Amino acid sequence: MSGLLRTPPQTDLPAEFVFIKQHFAKLAGPAALDLSDDAAVYTPPPGKDLVIAADAMVENVHFLPTDPPETVGRKLLRCNLSDLAAMGAKPEGWLLTLARPKTLPDTWFAQFCNGLEQDQKIFSLSLMGGDTTSTKGPLVLSLTILGSVIPGQAIKRRGAREGDGLWVTGMIGDGALGLQALLGKLTDASGHLADRYRLPQPRVGLPLSGIASAAMDISDGLIQDAGHLARENGLGVVLHASQIPLSSAAKACGDKWFETCLTGGDDYEILFSVPPEHEATLLQNPVMATVAGPVPVTRIGHFCKQQLGVTVLGRDGAEMTFAHHGWSHL
C-alpha cells in the first residue's frame, strides 16, 4: 500500500543527501556530525578568540566556467584562508553553501571536492557543515571560515601610525595578469600567471603578532587596498613603484601591464604596516615563515599624515596616475 513511503533506508535518501554523502562526507571533520544534523557542534579551543570570515564567489565574476573544478573550490577556500592569515589566525574549520545550476554535472563536484581535500591537508582544517540548493542562474559558492587566535593578538586594519613602513608578502600582480592570460589578452608561456590566478597562496601562519601594527589581505588591487588601510588609520600612504615586487613572469609582460599588476586584484598577499623599531630586523632578513614555507616580504612604502589617499612615486620620483584604483564588487 504505502510502498512510496516505506522504502528501505539506503534507497530512501533524497538526491540532496546522496549528493552530500557522495562528495562532501570525506571532507567532514568531527564537528560536522557526519553532515547529517541541522548544525555543527564545535568546541572552540579553550582560552582562544575566534576569527570568522565569509566570502562568496560567483561563476563568471570570480572564476571562469573553463577553470578546472579542482581549483575553483580551492580558490574560494584560499581567499578565506587569506582573510584569516591577515589577522594572524590559525584555521579551524569551514562551512559551504552552494547554489547549483542543474546543468553542472556530479563529476564537476567530484573534482571540486578533490581539490578541497588537498587543501584541507595543507592548511589543517576540516568541513563543519553547509547547505546545497538549486538555482537557475550561475553557480554561487559561499564559504564561512573559522580560525582561532590568542585573545588580543588578532592583527586588525586599524593600528598603523604615521611613519610606519608599508610591507607586502610575495609578488604583486601575478593573479591579475593570470586572468588576462586566460582571457587570451597576453602570453603566459610558463603558465605561472594562470596558476596564480586560479590558485592563490594564502599566507597562513605568517607571524604578524609583535611585528605588524595593522594588516589586511590584498584582494581588490594593491592601490585600492593600500588606500583602505591608510583610510582606516586616518593616514595617507606613499608607495614606491620601483620597490613593488614583481615576479619574472610579470616583468616579462612589459611595462604596459604594470597598472594591471597594481590595480587588478586577486593577489591574496598580505599588506601590513610595521613600526620603525621593528623594520631593521625585517630589512636585514626580508623573509617570513608560513605553513606552506618561507615567503619574501618587501617594504614598498610608508604611512604619512600630510597627504591622505595613495601616492605612487615612479622611478623618476614623479607621481604616477592610474585610470582605476582596483576592483569594485558592485
Next chain:
Amino acid sequence: MSGLLRTPPQTDLPAEFVFIKQHFAKLAGPAALDLSDDAAVYTPPPGKDLVIAADAMVENVHFLPTDPPETVGRKLLRCNLSDLAAMGAKPEGWLLTLARPKTLPDTWFAQFCNGLEQDQKIFSLSLMGGDTTSTKGPLVLSLTILGSVIPGQAIKRRGAREGDGLWVTGMIGDGALGLQALLGKLTDASGHLADRYRLPQPRVGLPLSGIASAAMDISDGLIQDAGHLARENGLGVVLHASQIPLSSAAKACGDKWFETCLTGGDDYEILFSVPPEHEATLLQNPVMATVAGPVPVTRIGHFCKQQLGVTVLGRDGAEMTFAHHGWSHL
C-alpha cells in the same frame, strides 16, 4: 597630478563599502569590528560549545520576487535560527554573503535590513560579518549562524529509540499552504497562511534538554523529515494523520490540501522524539516555552523497529499514500 588617487577619505569609499555602511552597519555587533576588517573577532562564551549552521536562499526557489524585502531577510535568518532551536542552542551571531543582481535597487536592501534589525532584537543576536558581490543571475543569500550550548546538551538527530513518541511544535502545513495562496492556487482570506510562509516562527529557546532524545527542524515537509529522523536512528516511524496539528486556516482549505500540509515544507517547526518516561508530563501540559512565547506541542506518532520508513495511518486506521514525500533541493 594624481587627483584620482588622492581624493579625501570620505569620498574615496568604493561602492561596496558605501553599500555595507549604509545598510548593514546598524546590524553589526562588537565582533564585527565595524564591518571594516577582513574578519570578525569573537570571544566564545567560556565553557560552551558552539552550534554552527549555514543555509542559502535563492530568489524564485526559496522566496518570490514579490515578497516584501523586510520578510526575505527575516525568513533566511529564521530558517537558520530554527536549526539552532532544533539543537537547543542560544543564538550568538550571524554572517551574510549576498550575490546581488544589479537590477535590485538600494531601497530593496534598506527594507531587507530593517526586517533583519527587528529580528535581531527579538532573538538577541547581531551581525558579525559577510561579503557582497554581484551576479548576473538571481539574488542568492547565504547565512551562517552561530549559537552556544552547554557541552553535551546539544540535541542531535541521533538518539531516538524504539517506543519513543514523535512530537511536533506548533501547527503543520501553514507555510506550504501560504506559498500556494501567494501563487493564487487557494484562498487565504485572513492572510495567516501567507504570513507563515514569509515569516516562519523559529522555536528558539525550546527547552529540549532533558526531555527530547533527538530533534530536527521541519523544513522539507513533515513526512520526509520524519523519515530522516527515523532513518538516522535505524528505526521506522508511525504517524497518526488525525493527530497532526493543523491551524484553523489550514483546516478551512479542506481535505484536498492535506497532502500539501504534510509534504510541502516551510514549517520550521521542531520534530522531536520523547522517551516514554518523559511523555506523561508533556501529555498533561502540552505547551513549551520559547523566547517568543509559549508554543503548543503535540504527540503525532511513535518510533518502531518492525517497519522502516514512514507509515501514515488515516482516521480509519488504514495506511495513507502520498505522491511525494517532501521538497528536494536538487
